[in-house]
Each structure stands twice: as structure tokens, then as C-alpha cells.
Amino acid sequence: MSNGLLAGKRGLVLGVANNKSIAWACAQSCAAQGAELKFNYVGDALEKRVGKLLNEHMPKAGMFSCDVTSDDEIEKFFAWVREEWDGIDFLIHSIAYADREDLKDQYITTPRKNFAMALDISAYSLVALSRAAAPMMSDGGSIVTMTYYGAEKVIPRYNVMGVAKAALEASVRYLAYDLGDQGVRVNAISAGPLKTLSASAISGMRKMFSRYNEVAPLRRSLEADEVAQSAVYLLSDLSSAVTGEVLHVDCGYHAMGMYGIDE
Ligand code: NAD
Numbered sequence: 001m002s003n004g005l006l007a008g009k010r011g012l013v014l015g016v017a018n019n020k021s022i023a024w025a026c027a028q029s030c031a032a033q034g035a036e037l038k039f040n041y042v043g044d045a046l047e048k049r050v051g052k053l054l055n056e057h058m059p060k061a062g063m064f065s066c067d068v069t070s071d072d073e074i075e076k077f078f079a080w081v082r083e084e085w086d087g088i089d090f091l092i093h094s095i096a097y098a099d100r101e102d103l104k105d106q107y108i109t110t111p112r113k114n115f116a117m118a119l120d121i122s123a124y125s126l127v128a129l130s131r132a133a134a135p136m137m138s139d140g141g142s143i144v145t146m147t148y149y150g151a152e153k154v155i156p157r158y159n160v161m162g163v164a165k166a167a168l169e170a171s172v173r174y175l176a177y178d179l180g181d182q183g184v185r186v187n188a189i190s191a192g193p194l195k196t197l198s199a200s201a202i203s204g205m206r207k208m209f210s211r212y213n214e215v216a217p218l219r220r221s222l223e224a225d226e227v228a229q230s231a232v233y234l235l236s237d238l239s240s241a242v243t244g245e246v247l248h249v250d251c252g253y254h255a256m257g258m259y260g261i262d263e
Pocket of ligand 1: 014015016017018020021022023042046066067068069093094095096097121146147148190191192193194195196197198199
């Protein structure tokens with residue numbers, strides 16, 4: 001058996017789109033700590049892209065289709081996992097989606113259909129995946145999702161995604177309660193901004209990055225592997241008493257109440 005904080009653990013990673021994805025950074029750190037991994041993908045384009053990444057970097061890791069809007073796909077995904085493994089130790093949920101049109105201008109214009117879709121993919125999917133994963137975590141387990149500060153405070157243009165993240169963070173607490181007696185922990189990482197495919201959908205991201213570096217106490221931007229290292233902590237036994245938590249991995253940005261007045 002390999003060494004590392006996750007040696008002997010088996011985990012599912014949902015949400016790799018490319019090598020910039022937070023899920024990919026998490027996967028690499030988990031693998032470096034000795035975990036065995038399986039992945040999902042959505043659609044033909046991602047099947048090719050994720051398949052190529054795995055071939056190059058993690059040839060032993062398998063992948064299977066799982067669009068989280070479909071209960072049938074979730075069921076088939078876990079049936080595939082059960083064929084290969086008799087149990088799992090962790091699940092990384094790194095999935096979000098909102099219509100690009102709703103991530104500019106005002107929140108008030110969000111159509112009902114788009115609101116439902118954003119909440120379904122970005123928040124309800126954690127509930128559905130946790131329900132499917134928990135029976136496979138007979139020795140306890142750890143579930144980690146990715147959120148953003150826009151759940152807590154208004155970030156202009158983050159709009160419906162902020163509301164979805166608020167639902168996601170509340171779900172983390174309720175799921176932590178539901179699964180706690182089974183020894184399954186559920187936590188979120190509130191990551192600072194990172195240049196990924198999803199982030200490029202939010203209008204004005206460039207301004208957000210430069211402002212961020214001025215305001216965050218560490219006065220610098222964040223690296224995806226810093227989020228990944230915190231994920232390793234939450235997935236490992238080092239965090240055995242931590243559940244229902246939202247861990248800010250954002251160079252301290254969330255700690256600031258006002259800025260620029262001491263210049
Ligand atoms: P990303 O685009 O690489 O990842 C988003 C993933 O969501 C993609 O793999 C995509 O395939 C998946 N997805 C979308 N719809 C899906 C569906 N119906 N079924 C299954 N998967 C679906 O971008 P990312 O920045 O790595 O985002 C990962 C998570 O991190 C998201 O929850 C995002 O909100 C969160 N986050 C990102 C940042 C940032 O600045 N990039 C900051 C804080 C939190």
C-alpha cells in the first residue's frame with residue numbers, strides 16, 4: 001500500500017472539465033497522497049478531454065458518464081462504481097452551472113427556468129450524489145463540495161450562482177446532520193477566484209481578480225493546488241471531527257469588512 005494521508009482510500013471525483021478544473025487539482029493532490037480515484041464526465045467532448053487527461057496522468061483511474069440532472073445517470077454511475085469497488089471513502093463534488101446570460105447585469109431578471117436549472121445542477125446535485133454515495137461509505141466517509149463567497153455577500157454579477165451557493169452551503173449543514181450518525185462528514189471549501197472554464201462565464205472576472213489581490217490580507221491570488229491541499233485535509237482523517245463546515249481558502253478575503261481607507 002502507498003504512503004500518504006489518503007493511502008488506502010478510494011474516492012470519486014465529479015467535475016473535471018479540463019486541466020484547469022478545481023476538481024483536477026484536487027484529483028492530483030489526492031492521488032499524490034495515495035488515493036485511488038474514479039471520475040465522471042458529461043457529454044462526448046468531455047469524455048474525450050477527461051479521457052486524455054486520465055490516460056496521460058492517471059492511467060489506472062476509470063471514468064463513467066454522469067450528468068447530475070438525470071437520476072438515471074446518477075444511478076448508472078454508482079452501479080458502475082459498485083461493479084468495480086465494494087466501498088468508497090470520499091466524494092469530491094466540484095460541479096456548478098448557470099446560464100451565461102444570468103451572470104451579467106442584474107439578479108432580478110433571472111427567469112424561473114434558469115433559476116431552477118442553476119439550483120438543480122449546482123446545489124441539488126450534492127443531495128442526490130450524497131444519497132447515492134452514503135450507502136457505499138460503510139466505514140464512514142468524507143464529502144467535499146466547492147462554494148464561493150457570493151453565497152454570503154453580494155458579488156455583483158454572480159447573481160443566481162450566489163443564491164445556488166447559499167443553498168449548497170445550507171445543504172452541507174443538513175447533509176452533515178443526516179449522515180453524521182453514519183460517520184460520514186460533509187464540508188465545503190469556499191475558494192477564492194480561480195481562472196477556470198466556469199469562472200470565464202462570469203462577466204467582469206478580470207476586474208475581480210485584480211481587486212482581489214489588493215484586498216485579500218495575503219495580497220496575492222490563489223493557486224488551484226492550494227484549494228486541493230485543503231480538500232486533502234477535509235478528505236483525510238486529519239479532519240475527523242470537522243463536519244458541516246465551510247472552510248474559506250481565499251487568502252483571507254472573507255475576513256475583510258472594509259478596505260482602502262488606510263492608504
Ligand atoms: P470547471 O468548469 O472546470 O468545473 C465545473 C464542472 O461542472 C465541469 O466539469 C462541468 O462538466 C460540471 N458540470 C456542469 N454541469 C454539469 C452536469 N449537468 N452534470 C455533471 N457535471 C456538470 O470550473 P471550476 O471553477 O473548477 O468549478 C468547480 C466548482 O468550483 C464549481 O462548483 C464552482 O462554482 C466552484 N468554485 C469555482 C471558483 C472559481 O473561481 N473558479 C471559486 C469558488 C468556487
